[in-house]
Amino acid sequence: MYIPCQACKKQPATVHMTDISPAGEKKERHLCDACAQEEGVMPKAQSNVPINEILTGLMVQKTVIQQLADLTCPHCKLSFVEFRNSGLLGCAHDYDAFEKALVPLIERAHEGASHHIGKVPRRLGTSLSAENDLIRLRKELLRAVDDEQYETAARLRDRIRTLEH
Amino acid sequence: MTVNELAKRPGAWLRGDGPMAEIVMSSRVRLARNVAGYPFFSKATDAQRSELAVRMRTDLVAAGEGHWDYLEMASIEDLDQQVLVERHLISRQHADIRGSRGIAVSDNEDVSIMVNEEDHLRIQVLRSGLQLDEIWSEVSRIDDRIEGRIEYAFHPRYGYLTACPTNVGTGIRISVMLHLPGLKLTGEIERVFRAAKDMRLAVRGLFGEGTEATGDFFQISNQVTLGRTEEEIIDGFKNMVVPKIIDYEHRARRTLLADRLTALDDRVYRSFGILKHARTISSEETMLHLSHLRLGIHLDRIRDVDLRTVNELFLLTQPAHLQKIHGARMSGEQRSVARAEIIRRRLAGT
Numbered sequence: 001m002y003i004p005c006q007a008c009k010k011q012p013a014t015v016h017m018t019d020i021s022p023a024g025e026k027k028e029r030h031l032c033d034a035c036a037q038e039e040g041v042m043p044k045a046q047s048n049v050p051i052n053e054i055l056t057g058l059m060v061q062k063t064v065i066q067q068l069a070d071l072t073c074p075h076c077k078l079s080f081v082e083f084r085n086s087g088l089l090g091c092a093h094d095y096d097a098f099e100k101a102l103v104p105l106i107e108r109a110h111e112g113a114s115h116h117i118g119k120v121p122r123r124l125g126t127s128l129s130a131e132n133d134l135i136r137l138r139k140e141l142l143r144a145v146d147d148e149q150y151e152t153a154a155r156l157r158d159r160i161r162t163l164e165h
Numbered sequence: 166m167t168v169n170e171l172a173k174r175p176g177a178w179l180r181g182d183g184p185m186a187e188i189v190m191s192s193r194v195r196l197a198r199n200v201a202g203y204p205f206f207s208k209a210t211d212a213q214r215s216e217l218a219v220r221m222r223t224d225l226v227a228a229g230e231g232h233w234d235y236l237e238m239a240s241i242e243d244l245d246q247q248v249l250v251e252r253h254l255i256s257r258q259h260a261d262i263r264g265s266r267g268i269a270v271s272d273n274e275d276v277s278i279m280v281n282e283e284d285h286l287r288i289q290v291l292r293s294g295l296q297l298d299e300i301w302s303e304v305s306r307i308d309d310r311i312e313g314r315i316e317y318a319f320h321p322r323y324g325y326l327t328a329c330p331t332n333v334g335t336g337i338r339i340s341v342m343l344h345l346p347g348l349k350l351t352g353e354i355e356r357v358f359r360a361a362k363d364m365r366l367a368v369r370g371l372f373g374e375g376t377e378a379t380g381d382f383f384q385i386s387n388q389v390t391l392g393r394t395e396e397e398i399i400d401g402f403k404n405m406v407v408p409k410i411i412d413y414e415h416r417a418r419r420t421l422l423a424d425r426l427t428a429l430d431d432r433v434y435r436s437f438g439i440l441k442h443a444r445t446i447s448s449e450e451t452m453l454h455l456s457h458l459r460l461g462i463h464l465d466r467i468r469d470v471d472l473r474t475v476n477e478l479f480l481l482t483q484p485a486h487l488q489k490i491h492g493a494r495m496s497g498e499q500r501s502v503a504r505a506e507i508i509r510r511r512l513a514g515t
Contacts, residue, residue, distance in 0.1 A: 016236070034187040042301065042430050043231075068233075075204075075207075076204045076205075076208045078208060086207065087294075087329055088205065088207045088327055088328045088329055089205060089210055089329070089330065090204055090207065090208030090285070091203075091204040091205055092199065092201065092320070092326045093203075093327055095323055095330075095333075096179055096320075102330060103436055105330055105390065106330050106333065109330060109331045109388070109389070109391075110333075110334065110389045110390065110391040110392050111365065111389050111392065112392070113334075113389070113391045113392020113393070114322070114323075114391070114392070115323075115391075115392060116320075116322065116323055116324025116325075116334040116335070116391055116392075117331075117392065117393065117394055118324060118334060118335040118337075118393070118394045119305065119308075119318075119324075119335065119395055120396045121311065121312050121316075121392075123312070123316070123323075125318065126432055131321070136394065139392075152185055
């Protein structure tokens with residue numbers, strides 16, 4: 001079915017969206033790639049990256065790895081190389097000392113996650129819990145949109161707005 | 166409480182009650198926690214490990230409100246430590262590490278807290294059957310009580326900090342021990358393993374990490390501990406993973422009853438015969454035949470033995486338990502004779 005872009009009215013629409021107002025009213029929108037990118041609802045396409053840029057990127061990465069290998073925690077004196085060999089960290093400060101190298105490892109081990117959203121010690125009070133709730137709600141929102149559960153998505157979006165303010 | 170007293174009675178998780186006990190032997194939830202201000206176990210000095218163990222002893226006894234005993238591992242001989250491993254109260258690793266370690270254990274053995282394992286504290290609740298919600302609320306309550314006395318190492322972004330980054334965040338490890346003889350006999354078990362692995366779950370043998378998934382018993386546990394709430398992780402297990410496997414196993418058992426009754430009965434009664442009459446039997450052979458017996462009881466092929474007796478035999482025929490009951494160290498050969506004897510006696514109801 002041919003649907004023209006609602007913005008430029010020239011190109012065929014390739015991006016189809018359903019906006020839901022706080023009152024729960026649904027509004028469909030159809031845009032072409034260029035107009036969708038213009039409105040910021042779709043990320044700009046990657047232009048062809050020259051091969052030498054990719055290579056430089058790789059070399060930079062290699063330098064970073066070299067720098068990481070030299071890292072040592074100022075508190076427990078564990079080096080990053082020791083951690084790589086044993087798989088065990090030496091103290092709580094290592095999470096900050098090795099942050100750059102640890103985050104990709106943590107994300108790989110936990111299906112892309114790098115933020116805790118579970119239980120929080122009571123002594124840390126409620127502000128951290130609220131922060132965690134926000135992260136959790138945003139994740140649920142994405143899932144609801146993926147599952148086309150638009151009413152749930154609208155409800156989640158409103159709760160996120162309330163928490164954000 | 167002494168290890169001698171423990172060794173002579175069955176663990177609470179072997180009662181054979183609790184929902185789905187015919188397939189789910191036991192459920193366990195474990196939390197990994199570290200104490201703020203101390204290096205993690207592997208980097209702590211002997212003095213720091215001892216200091217921590219002394220502090221934990223006082224704090225855990227207080228947090229136990231009179232229901233927990235604290236055992237100093239240094240004062241427990243090797244065989245007794247193996248008894249604790251076989252009862253799933255401590256890990257093999259905890260028994261193997263030298264130096265200052267301890268364990269707090271509740272009267273009925275469903276709660277155990279290892280001190281100075283890979284993390285400073287490993288808090289676990291273990292029960293018979295599928296009871297993940299109940300176990301989670303209990304383990305979380307215990308966690309709160311301990312947190313009232315001890316400041317945990319916690320990071321606003323990464324959550325509860327653990328020695329191994331694969332446990333960070335919630336520090337939660339959920340395990341269910343499944344008895345799947347039906348799927349093993351119909352040859353569908355590999356498919357279940359592949360599905361579990363696709364869901365980022367670990368499949369191990371009866372005694373956890375480092376043990377092969379052999380025989381008909383499998384322990385399935387989560388690997389992702391970060392980016393989800395504890396309840397989400399438990400819900401995934403309770404609503405998706407475990408019911409599906411239970412359903413497959415039930416179907417396999419129904420197929421065996423409907424299409425392969427003679428073959429099924431042959432297995433069950435041969436195993437029953439061997440267990441009732443053998444004069445020497447290895448640990449591995451025992452596991453196999455007890456598994457068939459357990460299946461026969463659930464499918465109503467065998468009526469004069471109960472699930473609890475079979476469950477208890479899984480534990481009492483383990484090497485360290487046999488030696489404790491016998492009251493002496495035994496060679497492998499002597500154990501096989503003693504094992505056959507205890508099985509014969511129990512199955513005869515004496």
